[in-house]
Amino acid sequence: MAKTKSLCIVLLRLLALGATTSAAVVMATSRETTFVLNLPFYAKFTDSPAFMYFLVTNGVASIYSLLALFVPSESWLGHLVMALDAVVSMLLTSGISVVLAIGYVGKKGNPHAGWLPICNQVPKFCDHVSGATIAGVVGAAIYFVLHMYTLVRTIKPLLG
Amino acid sequence: MAKTKSLCIVLLRLLALGATTSAAVVMATSRETTFVLNLPFYAKFTDSPAFMYFLVTNGVASIYSLLALFVPSESWLGHLVMALDAVVSMLLTSGISVVLAIGYVGKKGNPHAGWLPICNQVPKFCDHVSGATIAGVVGAAIYFVLHMYTLVRTIKPLLG
Numbered sequence A, B: 001m002a003k004t005k006s007l008c009i010v011l012l013r014l015l016a017l018g019a020t021t022s023a024a025v026v027m028a029t030s031r032e033t034t035f036v037l038n039l040p041f042y043a044k045f046t047d048s049p050a051f052m053y054f055l056v057t058n059g060v061a062s063i064y065s066l067l068a069l070f071v072p073s074e075s076w077l078g079h080l081v082m083a084l085d086a087v088v089s090m091l092l093t094s095g096i097s098v099v100l101a102i103g104y105v106g107k108k109g110n111p112h113a114g115w116l117p118i119c120n121q122v123p124k125f126c127d128h129v130s131g132a133t134i135a136g137v138v139g140a141a142i143y144f145v146l147h148m149y150t151l152v153r154t155i156k157p158l159l160g
Helices: A002-028 A049-068 A076-108 A123-159 B002-028 B049-068 B076-108 B123-159
Strands: A031-036 A039-044 B031-036 B039-044
Touching (some): A002 A123, A031 A123, A049 A123, A049 B076, A076 A123, A076 B049, A076 B076, A076 B123, A123 B076, A123 B123, B002 B049, B031 B123, B049 B076, B049 B123, B076 B123
Antiparallel strands (some): A031 A039, B031 B039
């Protein structure tokens, strides 16, 4: 039973590693050049601090996910990982939130502020960013599950 | 010792209640009217879904903080609160992240996307939003501390 649980956690960590790495790579390769009124218009992820922040959070989570795979769960480092899962989970949530906020303006614009949508001009760039966001959401969801599992597992004996 | 710890938690919850309620109220009252080229320009929090989301997350956290004050810590509900602290902490982090992302564009603009800053036109509105964000950061930081305390407290016996 304990072995099955450990295997599940390793699998979840591998999935999280895949999701966060994909999110970082897809975001890093988001670029498109188009012409607006015969003038070139370049779009790349470095144009927005929000996209760069998303890349950093997913990069950090990828490295952490990789390192956490080699930590024995019953050691003191294993318990530190349980606490760090909470921090990484929050970091990923924050990264997704900023991308969703800016991505929404990119897609719909904000007429009150006079910010026009840009996704009709650079649809491929926006699709790339959307793909990175979906991968990021999967990574964050896995970390949320890992974190909730830790909480329930540690709180359960207190209830008993 | 146990009593002092409980008192500290109640104090932290009261502070969190104050911070999240202030954040929600200050955001809800953010509005300004100004004239640009003799045309009226209204700014209010409902202009941006990000600001509305921030208001909702802080409103939910305020209600939760109030209810959590009356839950005995050693009951099963008290342990549910320990898990819910994690969810509220993430919700607040997400709310702050979207406001910071949109607030940054409001202050600095984004020349790549052609989004102009608006804070020079509606400075009072921006100050209000900044105030709400600071209160929101305080609330989220308190929830982070509460959540980390729970984690350390529950993981500690495992280390022993």
